[in-house]
Amino acid sequence: MFARTLRLAPALLKTRTITTTSRMSAPYQVIATDKAPAAIGPYVQAVSYNGLIYSSGAIPLDLQSMEVVPGGIEAQATQVFKNISGLLAASGITAAQVLKTTCFLKDMNDFVAFNKIYAEFFGETKPARSCVEVARLPKDVLVEIEFIAVSKQ
Numbered sequence: 001m002f003a004r005t006l007r008l009a010p011a012l013l014k015t016r017t018i019t020t021t022s023r024m025s026a027p028y029q030v031i032a033t034d035k036a037p038a039a040i041g042p043y044v045q046a047v048s049y050n051g052l053i054y055s056s057g058a059i060p061l062d063l064q065s066m067e068v069v070p071g072g073i074e075a076q077a078t079q080v081f082k083n084i085s086g087l088l089a090a091s092g093i094t095a096a097q098v099l100k101t102t103c104f105l106k107d108m109n110d111f112v113a114f115n116k117i118y119a120e121f122f123g124e125t126k127p128a129r130s131c132v133e134v135a136r137l138p139k140d141v142l143v144e145i146e147f148i149a150v151s152k153q
Contacts, residue, residue, distance in 0.1 A: 035086030037061040040138065046087055053091050053151050057104070057144040058083045059137065068139050073110040076142045077117040084121075084145065096125040097149045104144040108133040114143060 028049035036045055039056065046055040060069045060079035063086070069079040088094060105114060111131070119126075127147070137144050 031087070031091055033087060033090030035063075035090045036083045037063055037066055040066075046091065048091070048151055051151055052099075053093070053147075053149045055084070055087060055147045055149075057138075057146045058087070059139060059141045059144045061139075068141055073105075073107075073113045073142050074117060077114050080143055080145050081117065081121040084147065088149070091149070092152055093149055095122055097151070098122070098125075098127045098147050099150055100128045100148045101130075102146050103129060103131040104134045104137060105131065106134065106137055106140075106142045110142060 028047045030044045031046040031048055031053065032044060036058070039045055040061075043056050046053055048054075058080050060076035061067065061083065062069050062079065063083070069075055085095070088098075103114070103118070105111065114131075
Protein backbone atom coordinates (compact mmCIF):
# COMPACT_ATOMS: atom_id res chain seq x y z
CA MET A 1 0.00 0.00 0.00
CA PHE A 2 1.11 3.50 -0.77
CA ALA A 3 0.15 6.68 1.00
CA ARG A 4 0.54 10.05 -0.60
CA THR A 5 0.18 13.42 1.04
CA LEU A 6 -0.49 16.51 -1.02
CA ARG A 7 0.19 19.84 0.61
CA LEU A 8 -0.71 23.09 -1.03
CA ALA A 9 0.59 26.48 -0.09
CA PRO A 10 -2.27 28.70 1.14
CA ALA A 11 -1.72 31.03 -1.82
CA LEU A 12 -2.60 28.16 -4.19
CA LEU A 13 -6.00 27.59 -2.62
CA LYS A 14 -8.54 29.56 -4.61
CA THR A 15 -11.59 28.59 -2.58
CA ARG A 16 -13.14 30.36 0.33
CA THR A 17 -13.15 28.83 3.76
CA ILE A 18 -16.49 28.64 5.49
CA THR A 19 -17.14 27.94 9.12
CA THR A 20 -19.67 25.22 9.85
CA THR A 21 -21.85 24.93 12.93
CA SER A 22 -19.53 22.29 14.33
CA ARG A 23 -16.76 24.91 14.38
CA MET A 24 -14.80 23.07 11.72
CA SER A 25 -13.62 24.85 8.62
CA ALA A 26 -13.88 23.47 5.12
CA PRO A 27 -12.12 24.73 1.98
CA TYR A 28 -15.30 24.69 -0.10
CA GLN A 29 -18.34 26.85 -0.74
CA VAL A 30 -21.82 25.69 0.12
CA ILE A 31 -24.37 26.29 -2.63
CA ALA A 32 -27.80 26.98 -1.19
CA THR A 33 -30.74 28.23 -3.22
CA ASP A 34 -34.49 28.61 -3.07
CA LYS A 35 -34.58 27.65 -6.77
CA ALA A 36 -34.43 23.98 -5.75
CA PRO A 37 -36.03 22.09 -2.86
CA ALA A 38 -34.28 22.42 0.48
CA ALA A 39 -32.37 19.44 1.84
CA ILE A 40 -34.56 17.00 3.76
CA GLY A 41 -31.71 15.77 5.93
CA PRO A 42 -28.36 16.82 7.40
CA TYR A 43 -26.69 17.79 4.12
CA VAL A 44 -26.45 20.73 1.72
CA GLN A 45 -27.84 21.05 -1.80
CA ALA A 46 -24.37 21.26 -3.34
CA VAL A 47 -20.80 22.34 -2.72
CA SER A 48 -18.23 23.98 -4.96
CA TYR A 49 -14.58 23.03 -4.65
CA ASN A 50 -11.60 23.60 -6.89
CA GLY A 51 -13.68 24.51 -9.94
CA LEU A 52 -16.14 21.63 -9.57
CA ILE A 53 -19.68 21.53 -8.23
CA TYR A 54 -20.85 18.40 -6.42
CA SER A 55 -24.58 18.05 -5.87
CA SER A 56 -26.44 16.02 -3.32
CA GLY A 57 -29.07 13.70 -4.72
CA ALA A 58 -32.09 15.47 -6.21
CA ILE A 59 -35.47 13.81 -5.78
CA PRO A 60 -38.83 14.76 -7.32
CA LEU A 61 -40.07 17.20 -4.69
CA ASP A 62 -42.33 20.05 -5.70
CA LEU A 63 -40.52 23.29 -4.90
CA GLN A 64 -43.53 24.93 -3.24
CA SER A 65 -45.12 22.07 -1.31
CA MET A 66 -41.99 19.96 -0.68
CA GLU A 67 -44.15 16.93 -1.49
CA VAL A 68 -43.29 14.17 -3.97
CA VAL A 69 -44.89 14.92 -7.34
CA PRO A 70 -47.60 12.41 -8.26
CA GLY A 71 -47.22 10.17 -11.27
CA GLY A 72 -44.84 7.63 -12.68
CA ILE A 73 -41.22 7.77 -13.71
CA GLU A 74 -41.81 10.37 -16.45
CA ALA A 75 -43.41 12.88 -14.07
CA GLN A 76 -40.85 12.23 -11.35
CA ALA A 77 -37.83 12.42 -13.66
CA THR A 78 -39.15 15.65 -15.17
CA GLN A 79 -39.45 17.16 -11.68
CA VAL A 80 -35.94 16.03 -10.73
CA PHE A 81 -34.56 17.82 -13.79
CA LYS A 82 -36.54 20.96 -12.92
CA ASN A 83 -34.92 20.84 -9.49
CA ILE A 84 -31.47 20.26 -10.99
CA SER A 85 -32.06 23.20 -13.36
CA GLY A 86 -32.69 25.45 -10.37
CA LEU A 87 -29.49 24.31 -8.71
CA LEU A 88 -27.49 24.77 -11.92
CA ALA A 89 -28.92 28.28 -12.37
CA ALA A 90 -28.05 29.17 -8.78
CA SER A 91 -24.51 27.95 -9.48
CA GLY A 92 -24.28 30.12 -12.60
CA ILE A 93 -23.92 27.19 -14.99
CA THR A 94 -26.00 25.15 -17.43
CA ALA A 95 -26.57 21.47 -18.14
CA ALA A 96 -23.77 21.66 -20.72
CA GLN A 97 -21.27 21.92 -17.86
CA VAL A 98 -22.39 18.73 -16.12
CA LEU A 99 -19.54 16.23 -16.33
CA LYS A 100 -21.04 13.18 -14.59
CA THR A 101 -24.36 12.02 -13.20
CA THR A 102 -25.24 9.14 -10.96
CA CYS A 103 -28.84 8.04 -11.37
CA PHE A 104 -30.69 5.83 -8.92
CA LEU A 105 -33.85 4.09 -10.12
CA LYS A 106 -36.29 2.21 -7.92
CA ASP A 107 -37.07 -0.11 -10.82
CA MET A 108 -34.75 -0.75 -13.78
CA ASN A 109 -37.87 -1.51 -15.83
CA ASP A 110 -38.23 2.30 -15.91
CA PHE A 111 -34.85 2.62 -17.67
CA VAL A 112 -36.20 3.29 -21.19
CA ALA A 113 -38.79 5.85 -20.05
CA PHE A 114 -36.20 7.52 -17.79
CA ASN A 115 -33.67 7.69 -20.64
CA LYS A 116 -36.16 9.60 -22.79
CA ILE A 117 -36.53 12.36 -20.17
CA TYR A 118 -32.77 12.30 -19.48
CA ALA A 119 -31.92 12.71 -23.19
CA GLU A 120 -34.39 15.61 -23.54
CA PHE A 121 -32.74 17.43 -20.64
CA PHE A 122 -29.13 17.04 -21.76
CA GLY A 123 -29.63 17.17 -25.54
CA GLU A 124 -26.37 16.75 -27.43
CA THR A 125 -24.09 17.51 -24.47
CA LYS A 126 -24.46 14.24 -22.64
CA PRO A 127 -22.29 13.76 -19.54
CA ALA A 128 -20.73 10.54 -18.31
CA ARG A 129 -23.26 8.55 -16.30
CA SER A 130 -23.90 5.64 -13.99
CA CYS A 131 -27.44 4.34 -13.53
CA VAL A 132 -28.30 1.71 -10.95
CA GLU A 133 -31.38 0.12 -9.46
CA VAL A 134 -31.71 0.49 -5.71
CA ALA A 135 -33.99 -1.13 -3.15
CA ARG A 136 -35.39 2.10 -1.79
CA LEU A 137 -35.03 5.88 -2.10
CA PRO A 138 -35.94 8.74 0.27
CA LYS A 139 -39.71 9.35 0.49
CA ASP A 140 -40.16 6.21 -1.65
CA VAL A 141 -39.53 8.15 -4.86
CA LEU A 142 -38.80 6.39 -8.14
CA VAL A 143 -35.66 8.33 -9.10
CA GLU A 144 -32.79 10.31 -7.57
CA ILE A 145 -29.96 12.02 -9.46
CA GLU A 146 -26.70 13.59 -8.31
CA PHE A 147 -24.18 15.36 -10.50
CA ILE A 148 -20.66 16.73 -10.77
CA ALA A 149 -20.23 19.83 -12.93
CA VAL A 150 -17.47 22.24 -13.84
CA SER A 151 -18.01 25.80 -12.70
CA LYS A 152 -17.22 28.86 -14.81
CA GLN A 153 -14.30 29.81 -12.57
